[in-house]
Amino acid sequence: MEYVAGLDIGTTKVAAIIAEVDEDGGVHIIGVGTAPCEGLRHGMVVNLERTVQAIRETMYQAGQMAGVEVPPVCVGIAGSHIRGINGRGVVAVSGQDREITADDVERVINAAQAVALPSDRELIHIIRQEFVVDEQRGIKDPVGLCGVRLEAEVYIITAAVTAVQNIIRCVEKAGYSVGGIVLEALASAEAVMGEQEKDLGGILVDLGGGTTDVAVFFEGSIRHTGAVMLGGRNVTSDLAYGLRTSLEEAERVKTNHGSSYHCEGDKEDFVEVAALSGQSTRKVSKAVLVDIIQPRMEEILSLAYQEIQKCEYSRLATAGVVLTGGGATLEGATELCEEIFKAPVRLGIPNGVSGLVVEVQNPAFATAVGLVLYQVRHPEEFGDGFGSPGTDGGLWARIWRWLTGKRHEA
Numbered sequence: 359m360e361y362v363a364g365l366d367i368g369t370t371k372v373a374a375i376i377a378e379v380d381e382d383g384g385v386h387i388i389g390v391g392t393a394p395c396e397g398l399r400h401g402m403v404v405n406l407e408r409t410v411q412a413i414r415e416t417m418y419q420a421g422q423m424a425g426v427e428v429p430p431v432c433v434g435i436a437g438s439h440i441r442g443i444n445g446r447g448v449v450a451v452s453g454q455d456r457e458i459t460a461d462d463v464e465r466v467i468n469a470a471q472a473v474a475l476p477s478d479r480e481l482i483h484i485i486r487q488e489f490v491v492d493e494q495r496g497i498k499d500p501v502g503l504c505g506v507r508l509e510a511e512v513y514i515i516t517a518a519v520t521a522v523q524n525i526i527r528c529v530e531k532a533g534y535s536v537g538g539i540v541l542e543a544l545a546s547a548e549a550v551m552g553e554q555e556k557d558l559g560g561i562l563v564d565l566g567g568g569t570t571d572v573a574v575f576f577e578g579s580i581r582h583t584g585a586v587m588l589g590g591r592n593v594t595s596d597l598a599y600g601l602r603t604s605l606e607e608a609e610r611v612k613t614n615h616g617s618s619y620h621c622e623g624d625k626e627d628f629v630e631v632a633a634l635s636g637q638s639t640r641k642v643s644k645a646v647l648v649d650i651i652q653p654r655m656e657e658i659l660s661l662a663y664q665e666i667q668k669c670e671y672s673r674l675a676t677a678g679v680v681l682t683g684g685g686a687t688l689e690g691a692t693e694l695c696e697e698i699f700k701a702p703v704r705l706g707i708p709n710g711v712s713g714l715v716v717e718v719q720n721p722a723f724a725t726a727v728g729l730v731l732y733q734v735r736h737p738e739e740f741g742d743g744f745g746s747p748g749t750d751g752g753l754w755a756r757i758w759r760w761l762t763g764k765r766h767e768a
Contacts, residue, residue: 363420363431364729365413365534366542367525369398369568370591370684372412373726374431375718376424377711379734386713387730389424390723391416400587401437401569403524406531413532423714430537432729432740433525434545435482436571439518442583445470445484448509458491458500458508466510473514480522482541483515483739487579496577513580515541538733538740542566543573543583545728548735550682550706550721553578559675562706563662563695564724565685567591572662574669582669586661590685593654600650601642607632611647612688618655619690620648655691659698666699675701682706684722 360379366372376389393416397409421428447469451458471484489497491505500508517539526536546564547556556575564571568589574582590612597616598608615629624644631642666672678701681692686705696703708718708727718727733740 361424361426361429362730362733363417363429363537364545364726364733365417365431365433365529366545366723366725366729367398367409367413367433367528368395368566368725369400369589371395371567371722372409372416373723374413374416374420375723375726375730376420376426376428377713377730378426383734385711385730385734387711387715387718387727388426388713389420389422390714390717391419391421391423393419397528399568401435401439401585402518402521403528406524406528409528410531413528413534417532417534428534430535431529432538432540432733433529433536434542434725434729435517435521435525435539436542436566436569436585437521438569438585438587439521440482440541440583440585441479441516442580443473443514443516444487445473445512445514446509447472447512448507451505451508456504456506458503458505460501462508463489463501463510466508467512470510470512471514475516478519479516480519481514482517482522482539483513483544485513485515485580487511487513487581488577498578515583540729540732541583542725542728543571544580545732546571546682546706546724547573547575547580547680547728548731549708549710549724549728551575551680555677555680558677559671560677561666561672561675561679561699561701563659563679563681563683563686565589565658565662565681565683565691566725567684570658570662570683570685572665574666574671574675576671576674581671582666584665584668586658586665588654588658588661590683590688592658593651593685593688596650596654597647600646601631603631603634604636607636612651615644615647616651617644617648617689618652618694620645620652621690624648651688652694655688655694656698658685659695663698678702678704680704680706682721682724684720686721 372395374391395412397405449466489500490509559576562573570586627644628641630639
């Protein structure tokens with residue numbers, strides 16, 4: 359039995375999942391942990407000790423529940439420092455009979471990813487989009503086909519080196535090892551989007567605490583990724599200012615009574631809100647809550663829509679939008695998103711796992727669940743096995759050797 363672990367380090371919370379993988383590839387969740395976190399801002403570590411403490415508490419909860427030794431964890435990464443670029447490579451087919459071999463594919467992928475990166479950037483993913491054989495497009499696996507000219511299109515995702523290093527440092531100081539780093543939008547998509555949605559053209563909007571990640575999929579591959587530096591935490595802050603209450607009370611009011619849409623009768627429906635001192639309360643109508651929440655949600659989703667429009671494939675996204683993340687649970691969020699994107703929107707709830715599913719049946723766990731699924735479905739990126747940096751030349755194996763080598767030289 360193999361074990362995998364996923365760790366979602368967010369702006370407002372850290373979530374961890376430990377799962378066992380059976381011989382058929384089934385993923386069974388056996389441990390779940392979560393703890394509040396105030397150590398990140400826009401995907402970057404700004405307080406190492408608070409982040410380490412949150413990771414330690416979260417992983418301890420998950421480990422105790424699972425009852426197994428925690429394997430190297432796959433950690434999510436997101437934020438404004440993430441960049442995605444398209445790469446293209448071309449090679450001549452080498453065989454005498456013009457049959458395309460695995461070596462030809464490796465050469466063309468190497469050619470497509472041969473981009474000059476600044477010293478402060480690091481590769482996170484190289485995702486194959488499609489191959490072109492003698493101008494015939496849309497080929498997923500060209501091995502065995504005949505041709506003269508082989509082209510590959512890839513999507514290259516990079517991150518700031520310091521962001522990657524600080525995440526690794528936090529996990530290691532908490533007493534755990536890092537087995538891989540995965541873009542959070544990719545991980546969330548594994549948990550909440552189906553293959554048909556990715557094939558037909560689907561949009562992911564992951565509304566987290568401090569950032570809102572977006573991704574566009576078409577013909578099974580990611581075509582664009584981006585982030586809006588606003589999230590559910592901004593809604594909470596607006597409520598705290600507007601209601602003159604604490605952030606904790608504002609979060610409670612938002613979670614239990616908040617809505618991003620006016621409903622009939624909300625002017626007559628009142629909510630008790632504690633004052634800043636906590637020694638008195640006053641009644642506020644739900645209509646007032648919506649008046650505060652709705653403009654911020656409109657801003658977040660409108661910026662997400664503008665980010666999506668940067669991708670030419672967005673107009674081909676006929677499968678609609680999947681809205682996930684903790685902010686997606688706000689009442690009326692999907693309806694507001696549908697209005698802004700002018701497309702069908704559904705709530706993205708994690709699936710594809712068994713075991714402790716009740717504990718993770720919430721959009722807030724989309725990234726954490728996706729991180730364990732990503733390891734199982736894309737083992738080639740993790741070298742020698744689940745959660746292992748590996749030595750066989752996998753992408754993460756190369757990144758790991760580069761990072762650890764650089765730190766040892768320092």
